[in-house]
Amino acid sequence: MTTISCGIDFGTSNSSIAIDNNGEIGLVPVEQAHVTIPSAIFFRSIDNRAFYGRTAVNMFLDRQPGRFMRSLKRVLGTSLMKQGTVVNGASMNFPTIIASFIKQLKDKADAAAGQEIEQVVMGRPVHFVDNDPAADSRAQDELRAIAQRIGFKHIEFQFEPIAAAFAHEAKLTEDKLAIVVDLGGGTSDFTVIRLSKNSIHKADRSSDILASTGVRIGGNDFDKELSLAAIMPELGYRSTYGAKNLEVPLKQYHDLAEWSKVNFLYTPKLIMQTRQLLHESHDKKRYGRLLHVLEHETGHTLLAASEETKIALTDEYEHKAAFDFIEDDFSILIKRDLFEKAIEEEVEKIAASARQCLQDAGVRREAIDLVILTGGSTEVHSIQVAFRQLFPNAAIADENKLSSVGLGLAYDSQNRFGKINKSAGTAPSAIA
Template structure:
């Protein structure tokens, strides 16, 4: 009986799982017919039952009573893992929360396999946390413990850009020198790798992988910069108050523009501070909108509008971002130029990490035959322009943007577990 293994791509924004069964690789439908699921949870207040993905998002935006969470991957390796958070009035640690989400995905894979899967390759960014090796080691250890907690017995890890390369390799004839750009919600990761359909079953790929780099910048950062540049000024960002014309505190706005920090703003202390400053505000209409968002706990709705604007501006020159949940008829026109200006520094950091990967690999831009773009953030026009400028002679492969990492991890699980089992049985 062939060993069945799987690969799990736990992403900041979206997640997927694929199964390897005797060399056959297939993505698992994880939410209805969808092979990707938003990395989101909603705990319903009445019974604390957890809902996942699109269902969780729908319940939240339908204003159901409960606790909504996104971008949980960014908590790994940070102090928040130990602190935990309040869920419907009770403390819950993030290990329990992430385990709940990943167990939901594992259950889907087990059902398709018609057995409990013990073997998994978990995807991981090149760096969970930038410039902090101890936090990076801690983050992988936390993810390992979670994988064990939900029932996996044999666990390996693979860098996400390498997995994306494996997903494309079966279709590559001859040898190609490729750079993989995996731009997700929380991180941007790069690998320079030699690919060929002749290498698919090589037991050791270490000589083909020339370099890896990564940076903790991704689509969530684009949402944040766009929100601060275009949306938050209409909520009083950088307005003034009092006789000394002091600038209002910026921290609530900065936290309100980051998915993983929104829920920490809904405290009586913060709301009282904003309410008190409103009396002294020089722009009561706009600053009052901030208070309403905090009182109504609609920060995630606000950020979703920023994310929707980002997505719209990938194909449109201008978009009207609607905020009827704050005021009837309230919208903000946002131009692509403003968005691209707001993320210039982030795009340059991403490009610099790609250049560093080339430097570590010891290859020139012109030597790259293929650029593999994966992750939703590669849809952004300025990102596409940056990579076309970096690699003007290379072919671009950008199919299966949201599922290629999950597919590649399953290919890798077949290399690591399935092929190993076959080799042992033949001895």
């Protein structure tokens, strides 16, 4: 039997898995016919059964009782991995939660392959955690342990932007000097790499990779800044209370605007404090909306509206966001100009990381032949403008934004594990 390997793109927002099946590289359907799945879990309260992806999102939005989680990748390397959380009244650690999500990807791939897959290349950002090498190393070790836990025997890692480059290289007809712009939900990563059809069989590509940089800013940060600028003020953000006109506490607003922190807000202590503060609030109508969100645990619904608005503003100049889950006929008209102003600082940090990548590679921006855009956040208008201005003479490749990393990881697994398969008596696969 041919030994099959795979590549797993465990993303902050979306995930995918692709397999090398006897030389055929392909994405595995992971949710009905979809080859990508939102990185979301819903634990149903009646039995604590886990549901994943779009099913999880829909169950939560339908207000079914349970615990909803997103952006789990951002927990890797942080103290939360050891602290754990409470799920429907029971303590659960994050390695168990993340393993549950990644295992259901592996199960789909095992079924598609007709065998248990033991060889994997896991994608990873250039930096799991900015400016903290120890936390970054710890995050990779945690992800490796999770991969072992769910049954993988041979585990390698590859930077996600490099994997995206491999996916595009398979279709090239001539050599290119490329920069990969990989903007995910949690990180933005860049790689300058030489691409060639003659290189796709090479197991060692270190001489072709000129530089990699990354920053821990992504689409979730855009959601947060949009929420703080346009939505949270309608929930009393920066309003005042009491005789001394003090500003209301801001931490809960910032946590409410971040996917990975929402679930920690629904505590009796915070809800009691918010109720008490409401009596002294100078804007009881708006601040009362915050209390409603906390009492009814609709923070994720709030963030989903922010994300939906971000996506809508890709094509629209203004969007009317509905918040009738807070109060009847409550909506906010949000304009693209406000969104772009809110994320100016994040966009500049992303562009600065790309410029640093060019500097580290020792190449001028005019030398770049191809800009590979991957990750859903590359569709944001400000990002499109920034990178087309930065590389006005380069061709833009932006197909398969959500799946190119998974495909590239499978191509990489083919090259890395070919020798293992050969030594075990299995002929190495040829790239299709």
